[in-house]
Amino acid sequence: MMRRIQLKPCEPFQDSLINRTGAFNVKALQAATEIVEDVRQRGDEALFDLTERFDGVKLTRLRVSKEELDSAHERVDSQTMEALRHAARQIREFHERQIQQSWLFAREDGAIVGAKVSALNSVGIYVPGGRALYPSTVLMNALPASVAGVKRIACATPPTKDGHVDAAILAAAKLAGVTEVYTVGGAQAVAALAYGTQTISPVCKITGPGNAYVAAAKKIVSGDVGIDMIAGPSEVCVVADGTAEPALVAIDLMAQAEHDPLAACYLICEDAEYADAVEAAIKEHLQHSTRADITRQSLVSQGLIVIVNDMDQAIQTVNVIAPEHLEMHVRNAMDYLGQIENAGAIFLGDWTPEAVGDYVAGPNHTLPTGGTARYASPLSVDEFVKKSSIIQYSQDALQNDAKHIMQIAMHEGLWAHAQSVALRMGKANITSASSDTKAGSRCTCEDSTEGSAR
Incomplete structure (x- = not known):
């Protein structure tokens, strides 16, 4: 066998x-390119048309109502709800251990450096349909985002044949902190989350697995929005x-x-x-x-x-x-x-x-495929935050580093970079020791006396 x-x-x-x-082939990439452009041009109209074409469902609305989302647990059997709550607790507990804090470090010369960790403003999670229904995928994608502090979590998933979303998927979405659910799947869902339509506002990042067309669409929109991986x-x-x-x-x-x-x-x-x-x-x-x-x-x-x-x-x-x-x-x-x-x-x-x-x-089940585990990691809280570097120099700190900054800047041929430091050090116009900026050039100042701007 x-x-x-x-x-x-x-x-x-x-x-x-x-x-x-x-993850996808040329045919899927070509088809996804056309779908993404169609959604960018026609918005909701394209989503309705493409859902009817690919899913055989004629939708009258795209967004699941708040009432339907809030009451979904009532339509799920008690044993399944108990299992989903148990899973949600353990997934949340695991991902809470991944939270990183902002940090600052003060050097002896007075410089302060560090990193500021901030949650993304919004994310879109894709939950596949087709051969099976995956409430577990909702938990695994939305809970790390919720733990990270993302305020807006939008979920897109293909509709069932009656135009609705499976109650267990909605119940999982509610448990995991999803704020909005849309009955749209495939490459068109990725395009809608990336670029927005009349109904769907665009997000900062898209996560979640899907078929070859979903993977191709994620590749296409990557760069305009963040993605987790191409699975x-x-x-x-x-x-x-x-x-x-x-x-x-x-x-x-x-x-x-x-x-x-x-x-x-x-x-x-x-x-x-x-x-x-x-x-x-x-x-x-x-x-x-x-x-x-x-x-x-x-x-x-x-x-x-x-x-x-x-x-x-x-x-x-x-x-x-x-x-x-x-x-x-x-x-x-x-x-x-x-x-x-x-x-x-x-x-x-x-x-x-x-x-x-x-x-x-507890650990995430959204994992690197196709040999990408050589360099990639499971989905985590890190996917839903961004980091900003923090730098604050004192006068003494800049004095310590000035000659090194100017030397590297002049080596790279970036005069204004070097001059921005020289002026603060009380120096006049900076010049290169050679007529060009090739390797080995040494920067000098017309005023070579030590000093600082005051």
Whole structure:
């Protein structure tokens, strides 16, 4: 079922062995470009037309009413509401530990430097629909923004066939501090959040996962607004030794595969017989799956089993794959934590399925995909704040640094930069020791006496 690779002893795993699907393709980028421009030109009218065209829903309004948002919990069964509240508490608690404070540092010469941390004024979170409904995505995107202190949190999500938004999504939005919800999805939702329409005011930053068209639209608007990341298909990598129960490894692989036919699943183990046992367990589980077709497509087209010779080779393989989710189904899993360099989220031990991270553990489930865990991090409170540098120099501080500032400025050929310091130091017109500003030039002043502006 899954493609297999047998590594030789000491043979390094290569990135070229991975059959990854990108976040979007040329077709999606072209289509998203047209959609974004249409929304920029026609605003609400485009949103109504595109929703009817792509979702088959003829909307009469775009914004969910305050009354519908406030009362959504009444339309959700009590067990689901209890689970959402439990998840919200633990997600909020985790992200509260990420809050950074503004800070100042006073140097001995009287200069004060520091950073001012401020929440973004507004953010838009995108919550996908289509194959499934994701109230958990609402919690994972809106709660860090709320914890950061963002005042306006707008949520966009595709409408159901009756033109409404799922009650559980609305209930999660209310729990997480979302201030407005719009029944619009796809690239058109990203465009509306970025540039605004008659109904939707633009935001400073857009977060949240989506399909290839959503990813392409986020790339297009990036720069005009902030984005969290351009997320591709979801993925999991499971490292299993002989102590791991094949049935558990199999179901954990399937838990990722059932998201999307393009979801990628990697199994790293130490012998072919164990891989056979896992695949046999997958076939058994598929008989009971409610999403068997999607799961099977994912495992056949994007699944990969890597058979290694030892755990060192297994960890080297993990670091090349740089998976979104990494499960360590091995004895003494914590012992390997220091060797793992590239992974979006790390799940240690047999009792930690990826599902705990998806829903209730607390850490964010919006994670870097497609190998971007080599340099990117999970969504966090940091995504919803900005930092301003603070600098205040005293006369003594500028006196200390003046010659260095002027030297670098003249080396770069920026006379006014150097002169702005020279004048404060009571010096006359500054000149370069050479006729040009090439490397090695030395700045001098017509008045070379030490002094300061008073």
